[in-house]
Amino acid sequence: MSSLFSDPQWQRGSTLLNGENIDLDVNGNPIAGTETIGSIKVFQDVDPVTKKKLSNRLVYCVAARYVGSSSSFNASGADKGKSYLLDSSNPLGTFQTAAVVADSNNYKAIGVLDEYLNTTVRPNDIVWLVIKGPVTVNKATGTALVAGAATMLTTGGSTTAWSSTNVPNGYALAAAASADTTARVYLVSDEV
Numbered sequence: 001m002s003s004l005f006s007d008p009q010w011q012r013g014s015t016l017l018n019g020e021n022i023d024l025d026v027n028g029n030p031i032a033g034t035e036t037i038g039s040i041k042v043f044q045d046v047d048p049v050t051k052k053k054l055s056n057r058l059v060y061c062v063a064a065r066y067v068g069s070s071s072s073f074n075a076s077g078a079d080k081g082k083s084y085l086l087d088s089s090n091p092l093g094t095f096q097t098a099a100v101v102a103d104s105n106n107y108k109a110i111g112v113l114d115e116y117l118n119t120t121v122r123p124n125d126i127v128w129l130v131i132k133g134p135v136t137v138n139k140a141t142g143t144a145l146v147a148g149a150a151t152m153l154t155t156g157g158s159t160t161a162w163s164s165t166n167v168p169n170g171y172a173l174a175a176a177a178s179a180d181t182t183a184r185v186y187l188v189s190d191e192v
Contacts, residue, residue, distance in 0.1 A: 145172040
């Protein structure tokens with residue numbers, strides 16, 4: 001198979017369908033991108049807008065379809081950088097709800113919504129979710145993260161400092177400026 005068809009060719013910071021019509025079949029299922037969902041792509045840790053190299057590490061992303069009903073799922077606001085539960089009935093292929101601590105504790109597949117998105121994600125559109133590597137996450141209110149400290153999910157898909165009663169999902173790459181700011185973390189995952 002040609003890499004043109006096996007390797008998703010859109011960059012982080014946008015959606016696959018990027019404003020195009022999302023056509024549905026007679027059963028109401030989306031047509032475009034069916035062969036793409038679940039694909040894993042490795043990116044350099046580079047800001048796609050400024051082209052600034054952030055580290056020498058690799059970022060592993062999965063192409064996932066948003067199957068929620070909200071037409072105001074706004075990745076340019078509070079939703080980007082949050083962790084989302086990947087649907088177990090379609091492994092690594094679809095998502096709709098923010099991850100919670102129990103998801104991480106039960107070792108469910110979780111991805112962080114592409115922190116570079118600057119558009120609304122429409123139902124049935126396809127986006128990148130980071131499943132391993134460096135990513136800027138939505139930080140929960142709590143104590144400021146210390147560089148190297150283990151991190152974990154909180155309810156609502158945010159990230160906070162790890163507590164010993166929960167499963168860690170990564171570690172802080174740098175100290176967070178304050179308790180409720182975004183933070184750079186390195187996600188650890190068994191998915192790849």
